[in-house]
Amino acid sequence: MAKHTHTLPVNFTGGIISPGYLLELLETAAAAQATHVRFGLRQQLLVDIPDKNLAAFKKNCADKQLPIAEQPNIMSSYPAAGIFIHDSWLSEGIYKDVFNGFDYTPTLKINICDSQQTFVPLFTGHINWISSSSLHYWYLYIRMPGSQQLYAWPELIYTNNIAAMSKQLEQSINEGDTPEEVYQQVKQVASYIGRAKEKEPDLPAFHLPYYEGFNKHDNSYWLGIYRRDEDFPIAFLKEVCTICLETRIGQLYATPWKSLIIKNIEPAHRKLWDYVLGKYGINVRHAANELNWQVEDNCEDGLVLKRHIIRYFDTADVRTYGLCFSVRINRPASLFGTVVIRKQENKHGSKLKYMQRYDILYTAGYNANSAQLLLYREGVSKEHLGPYIVALCRTFYERESEADVLQHYVTEQQSLAPVAAVERTVHQCQVCLTVYDDAAGDPEQQVPAGTLFSDLPDDYCCSVCSSPLDEFKVINEATLSIHTV
Secondary structure, three states: OOOOEEEEEEOOHHHEEOHHHHHHHHHHHHHOOOOEEEEOOOOOEEEEEEHHHHHHHHHHHHHOOOOOOOOOOEEEOHHHEOOOEOOOOOOHHHHHHHHHOOOOOOOOOEEEEOOOOOOOOOOOOOEEEEEOOOOOEEEEEEEOOOOOOEEEOOEEEEHHHHHHHHHHHHHHHHOOOOHHHHHHHHHHHOOOOEEEOOOOOOOOOOOOOOOOEEEEEOOEEEEEEOOOOOOEEHHHHHHHHHHHHHOOOOOEEEOOOOOEEEEEEOHHHHHHHHHHHHHOOOOOOOOHHHHOEEEOOOOHHHHHHHHHHHHHHHHHOOOOOOOOEEEEOOOOOOOOOOEEEEEOOOOOOOOOHHHOEEEEEEEHHHOOOOOOEEEEEEEEEHHHHHHHHHHHHHHHHHHHOOOOHHHHHHHHHHHHOOOOOOOOEEEEEOOOOOEEOOOOOEHHHOEOOOOOHHHOOOOOEOOOOOOEHHHEEEEEHHHOOOOOO
């Protein structure tokens, strides 16, 4: 059946959404008979407008200064700040300073991310900025359009130069140069503050934080909302915006997992959110193995395949922590995922669904940020995808278990434990309680230090009361508080 709607993207720089702006956009979309909207992989909003109302919707958006995007969105880890990222110099204010520095509309994909988080993909842009451990300095990685290969810029670059450098990089990249040629060209024409790069970033091992439902943070809550079919009812989101405006929540956040995050919900206001979630029947407690998926935008076939595999995951009761999955129906170059399900090209021209085959791949070392894909199984039918992917998940955990982490921890703790004090014994006269210490000897009787009690002559006697050797008894030094020789 032919689709009678047209999908229009609306960019929210860095994933930051103003509730008032969103409300006006939703009302305009509703007036054009749209009923649902979706969020995209690059933290933008996707609006499906009926074809018959498309021209009027575009005109209304132009009149209200609600720009329809023609270029990719700037993606950032801003939504993770404060809830998944802690103790970082990259504050929300610095993100905004960087965004405000862009005086042009980027034509290439730009990622601006904190290096200490694993919530937002780092390298899915063409120009990828990643914070370093040095205050206000950034790593830069270039990925040429259509390529998966990353080029690491040889220097760290200062925060204030990100926007201007991105503009210059776009110009050079769009001319079709190699990354090395881009570097040489930009070095000749761009003026920026840089510093020597001692090493590449020490990135944390990937794990996807659970980003759904109500979660306590400090003295407030944050709420993550995910939709299994990716559709958010416009009526529901309009009430979300109203609650934000009434309770002075100034920002919403779109995530690269096609979900929505609301921060700084006061405990007294939680009842409002419970009310609107209940009113629209919005479930906020999906299983974790359903949340760690990347499916192309506007791809119903990809969603169908995802649901099919997740059903098998539920049946097999499989663990997927530390992994994420991507479905590539149209073979995009930059979709994020540790395990990749890629549709094979139809070489026989058959339109029969049961004839379709898929390749299963995984990233080198199961590193989610790696661009190198390794083939696990080739030409797999839809019905067999579940068992093979579960087997691949188990291979991942077997690999992770090769190093005995528990034994390593026990050994490490033992090495850190304080060494127990060795008990020292001395000999004490039972008549006058005078002590003979091997280490000290008995200088008054010409017995040198270091002379063992067993080496004393038979005629040795107590230097105080003249008691013979057999009056001395072995005793723990720690219990003594009296005379020593």
